[in-house]
Amino acid sequence: MTHPRDEFSETGKFPKVLVVGHLPFDRSTGTTITLSNLFHGWPKDRLAQIYTSAGEPSAEVCENFLHFPPREHYPRPQYLALRMLGWNGSGPVQGIPAIAAVRDAADRRSALAAVYPHLVALGDLSPLHLPPRIVRWLQEYRPDVVYSMLGSVRLTRLATRAAQLCGVPLIPHFTDDWPATLYSRRELGGLARRRLHAAVDGLIGLAPAGMVISEPMAEVYQRRYGIPFEVFANSVDADFFAIAQDGSTSRDRPVTNLVYVGALHLGRWRSLRTIAASAAAISAAGANQVRLTLHCPTEDAERYRGAFTGHPGVEFGRSLASHEVPGVLAAADILVHVESFAEDTRRYTRYSVSTKIPQYLAAGRPIFGHGPAELASMSHIRAANAGVVVGVPDTDLVTEELWKLSLDSSSAQAFGRNGRAHAERHHRRERVAVRFADVLRTAAGRAWSRTAETARRS
Structure with missing residues (x-):
């Protein structure tokens, strides 16, 4: 259904946006932190979100929410069949006890590891049912544009259906290269991959432009999909710039404090374990004591703690609330960022820029990166x-470079200053917000112009 657009008012520099996502606005994950920062300051009467998870939304950025729980996604016969398998109807289909058991055992048994992706694909590719209440809410809200970070076939279909029902353009925001890597092992005999391509192609057909998270990704995606892409990574607020930097460095202290903030999945724990081994080697040499503190989600600490047994210089710090992060980063001597060297993971993360990278830069501390x-x-x-x-995955080289950085206070200070200046230019929230609104306004404005021209000619 299409309908004439009212010309944007003074406050209409902010188009009326419908956000489609799995998680609601909050600050519990890297994705929702980025989402909240990008829409920070948006007029609340011009922002709404439909979300599918069981999470509790925050009203900090948005107040108009529609919860579309998984139990409503399926036609009635399929829903009843899933309930008979033990599904609770609120979490993802992967939460069915039998499927969860396969997932939990996949790390230990290669045969089960091969089965699990097929089960995930079945849940993702199941037909998407939109109940009448969902359709009514979408059409009554009357957005100017739909925006989504996507991440699955199911969310792609939902965002596409929402844009079609409302007769508006769709702006996709890709934060990792899931369209090129998801279902790349011929899940369901190749059907999953074909359905994925069809869903993304349908979405691109509604998109006058797109968003990505890095410059390399923009170049690749423009060639791949034939539409322009703008770069939007996480932005950082004034708190990260306001915390005083005392200028002290690792050379001024008996212990060099390395700090990592983030999740340990996607193989990151392996790269962190390499750094932990290097920290232990430096400490054993006696020239400098190096300690590594990991601030990760509680479930990650429980799952991976055993992998760091035998590394006495590693400490699992508490899981941080978003408002605690600036102070923790500023108190570190060196901030650590890692990614996995596993081939499948490096393909998935090759164009991604972690939420914490702009935060690290703004904190004004040197960064030690280890990953492809x-x-x-x-x-x-x-x-x-x-x-x-x-x-490169070279433990000796990690040890050598970490040793140099921990002892070279002048270089450490220069790196910190450079990072902070880069964050000021490229990641300060106020600057990013203006450009972000402009991209969405341009997309919505073009749609209004086409509709208005059609109406004049009729």
């Missing part, structure tokens, strides 16, 4: 001249 050199996150650190990157 070609990844956009590692390139971002190098481009900002904000630290040292070891881009």
